[in-house]
Amino acid sequence: MSQALLASGRLLAGWRLAVGIAIALFLVLVPRLLPPFQTLQLSYGLIFAIAALGFNLLLGYTGLLSFGHSAFFGVGAYTAALLVKYMGLSSMEAFVLAGALASAVTAALFGAVCVRYTRIFFSILMLALSQVIWSLAFKLFWVTGGTDGLRVPTPTLLGGSVALGAGEDKLVFLTHRYYYYVLALFLVCVGAMWVIVNSPFGKALQAIRDNETRAEFVGVQVRKYRWIALVVSGTFTGLAGTLWVPLNGLTTPDILYWPFSGKIVFFVVLGGFRTFLGPVLGAVVFNYLETYAIGFTVYWQMVLGVVLVLLVLTMPAGLVGTLAPLFARRRRIA
Amino acid sequence: MALLETTRVRKWFGDTHAVDDVDFVVNQGELLGLIGSNGAGKTTLVNLISGLLRPDAGRIVFDGADVTRQSVHERIREGIARSFQLVNLFDQMTVQDNVALTIFAREGKTRRMTALAERDRAVLDEAGEVLQRFGLESKARMLAGGLAQGERKLLDVAVAYALRPKLLFLDEPTSGVSTREKAPIMDIVTSIVRTGGITAVVIEHDMDVVFTYSDRIVAMHEGTILADGTPEEIRRNERVTTTLIGTTEAG
Numbered sequence: 120m121s122q123a124l125l126a127s128g129r130l131l132a133g134w135r136l137a138v139g140i141a142i143a144l145f146l147v148l149v150p151r152l153l154p155p156f157q158t159l160q161l162s163y164g165l166i167f168a169i170a171a172l173g174f175n176l177l178l179g180y181t182g183l184l185s186f187g188h189s190a191f192f193g194v195g196a197y198t199a200a201l202l203v204k205y206m207g208l209s210s211m212e213a214f215v216l217a218g219a220l221a222s223a224v225t226a227a228l229f230g231a232v233c234v235r236y237t238r239i240f241f242s243i244l245m246l247a248l249s250q251v252i253w254s255l256a257f258k259l260f261w262v263t264g265g266t267d268g269l270r271v272p273t274p275t276l277l278g279g280s281v282a283l284g285a286g287e288d289k290l291v292f293l294t295h296r297y298y299y300y301v302l303a304l305f306l307v308c309v310g311a312m313w314v315i316v317n318s319p320f321g322k323a324l325q326a327i328r329d330n331e332t333r334a335e336f337v338g339v340q341v342r343k344y345r346w347i348a349l350v351v352s353g354t355f356t357g358l359a360g361t362l363w364v365p366l367n368g369l370t371t372p373d374i375l376y377w378p379f380s381g382k383i384v385f386f387v388v389l390g391g392f393r394t395f396l397g398p399v400l401g402a403v404v405f406n407y408l409e410t411y412a413i414g415f416t417v418y419w420q421m422v423l424g425v426v427l428v429l430l431v432l433t434m435p436a437g438l439v440g441t442l443a444p445l446f447a448r449r450r451r452i453a
Numbered sequence: 454m455a456l457l458e459t460t461r462v463r464k465w466f467g468d469t470h471a472v473d474d475v476d477f478v479v480n481q482g483e484l485l486g487l488i489g490s491n492g493a494g495k496t497t498l499v500n501l502i503s504g505l506l507r508p509d510a511g512r513i514v515f516d517g518a519d520v521t522r523q524s525v526h527e528r529i530r531e532g533i534a535r536s537f538q539l540v541n542l543f544d545q546m547t548v549q550d551n552v553a554l555t556i557f558a559r560e561g562k563t564r565r566m567t568a569l570a571e572r573d574r575a576v577l578d579e580a581g582e583v584l585q586r587f588g589l590e591s592k593a594r595m596l597a598g599g600l601a602q603g604e605r606k607l608l609d610v611a612v613a614y615a616l617r618p619k620l621l622f623l624d625e626p627t628s629g630v631s632t633r634e635k636a637p638i639m640d641i642v643t644s645i646v647r648t649g650g651i652t653a654v655v656i657e658h659d660m661d662v663v664f665t666y667s668d669r670i671v672a673m674h675e676g677t678i679l680a681d682g683t684p685e686e687i688r689r690n691e692r693v694t695t696t697l698i699g700t701t702e703a704g
Contacts, residue, residue: 319557319573320566322546326554329543336503336541337612338529338558351566 146302150295158294159366160410164403165305166362171386171398172312173355178384179392180316181348182328183237187229187245188383190252191222191353193375195360197256198222200269200370211274211300214361222357225252226350234345237331246377253375268371271364276300293366301362308355309399315351316395324348356383385423389430391437400439456481456620456652457502462511464497471497473676474511479620479654484646486667486684487656490697493673495656496538499622503535504528516619532619536609536626538656544598548589548608551597553580555615580615587611587641603634607641614645621646621653627662635659639666664688672697 150158170192177183195218202208202217233244256263263269273289275282276296283292315321326334327341335341364370373379382405390401408426412419434441457479464472472494479485489495500506502513504525513521520528543551556576557563571577584590587607592600597608606626613621626642627635643666646653657663663670663684670687672680674697680690687693 314569315566317569317571318566319554319562319568319570320564322550322554322557322570323563325546325550326543329545330541332505333537333541333543333612335525336505336529336535336537337555337616338526339554339563340526344563 143306150298155290155294158298159290160406161403162293162298162301162366163363164406165301166359166366167383167386167402167406168399169305169308169362170356170359170383171390171402172308173352173359174383175387175392175398176312176315176324176348176352176355178387179394179398180321180328181324181345183345183349184242184384185245185349185352186242186377186380186384187247187249188353188356189375189377189379190229190245190249191226191356192360192363192379192383193252193256193370193372194222194225195219195357195362196364196370196374197263197269197360198357199274199361199364200271201262203271204269209272209274210279211276211365212278214274214365215304215358218361219354219358222360223350223354225357226353227346229353230346230349234342234349246380249375249380250377253372253377256372256375263372266371268369270369272368273297274365297365301366304358304362308358312355313395320344320347385427387437388427389437391440393436394439394443397437397439401437404438454481455479456516458514459498459502460512460514462498462501462513463509464494464501464506465509470676472501472508475673475676475678477671477678479652480669482650482652483668484643484666485652485654486663486670487654487673488658488660488663488670488687488697489673489679492675494676495673496624497676498673499535499624499654499656503533503622529616529618532617533622534613534616534618534620535622536613536624538624538628540602540605540609542597542605542608542612544596546597547593548584548595548597548600549577549580549593551608551612552583552615553577555612556580556583559616583611583615586645587614588637603630603638606630606638610638610642610645614649614651619652621651623653623655625656625658627657627659635662642666 149161170188174185174188177185198218198221199214202214229245229248232248233241236244257265273283273292281296283289323334323339323344326337326339327344331341360374386402386405387398388401389405390399391397409419409423412422416422455478459475459477461474461476462472463474475498477498487495497506501508504523508521511521512519515531515533518531520531523531543554546554553570553576556579557570560576562573562576581590581593584593587610589604589608589611592604597605600608610623610626623642627638630638639662642653642655645651655663655667667684670682670684671678672687672693679696680687680693682690
């Protein structure tokens, strides 16, 4: 019996590894296989996936629903923009480090206020604090550019060794070299988050999610761990914001506004917050869905709304949460 | 020798005197039965000692240290652990992970976020030993939420036991399980107390269980201590038999 279980476990691990390698290979070949527009969309999708991974550390693993993650995404993006405006920097590594640090500090400050609360109180406090950041970006126009936002030119990569050549098409740069930069950071983030959620720390977060009182009575310092989870979550989302801004070329207060937080929630609900890869798939699918809905109709928000309603009614576990067990059953039957 | 001593501990909820100036002693190495009707103040007393509630007045001394103002976390470090009246588990985690997490927390390893939990052989081996001790090793890979009630009760105790406490409070470890399952659960509890050098306080409503397994029994009524003695003394105590057991001749 145990031999059979071991064999089926190895088969499953092997199957997962094969699928993982196939997907990684596909992602590497995307710029060669797909037109630039599709590569650009996938870049956006991978960046949103990083934000969703961070967000899901809170929702899926710690049981805290945040309506304020737009703040971290926006802080990451604005940090890069402000480094361009005030220091004339163009190094993507400087943007990444500063963006991650700034969003970590923001998350730490938010956490100092919010983690003593749970459920709707946590969600609303996060929403309120994120709107403070939005209003600052909106009102301090001499610093942030107000509604006009701040432009971010194409950065240099890998310490300046990779840059946009003179006369080179920016789209080519973004859909090749910058795409691979995003892909590399995406894979690092997926790996890092996988280790975090499967570490003793990740188990402690899951314990807090399942039963806060008992977690406290086995010696887990609940508030402290929630705070750390929020800082890690905010850092991932902030990093996504930093990666997003060169692709978009501009950052405006819109990404700090509450509907963007709702969008991050949508990524995770769409993919399934009870699974590790659900948020990743949800972010990529949502980006395509939104792009094509905008192209298809002026009532695109309605389309997304209907999708969300149908999703919650028919697939409450999300795409991965619903489809993965079906595939597993088919494999077992086969 | 007293391991735990409360002095005039008080907790009132408005007009309800849940625990009213209680002096309560637990001696090293004993298995103490804490009995009383519903609302007698047993669980509130345990909540005060374990840190879930703060007393309005009084002092709690554990192993020579005043723990009255200490947090739950600090009291666990001192060696106080508990299980709950309503089973409190991590239902979406496996049985093994329920125990392993407790060991990680005890060892201060839950701060680690750059190492995989499943690679820590020492913790997993210890978790396996704990589960074996409680007869749950075959359920290690199951989700805790999928266990039968008796198994959940056992896992609840196993999780507290994995903290390696000096003093273990078990709040109704056999409530909600069939009569047939009560004896095996209590046999295991007694075994880990006797062989593990643990002192235990068992809150129970089942008088057969209390009188069979306890070294000493404390009876509570309306927030105060009604009686304190050996099972034989409590059985003969008229106040206890009329107030709690409902007959003048305890069975």
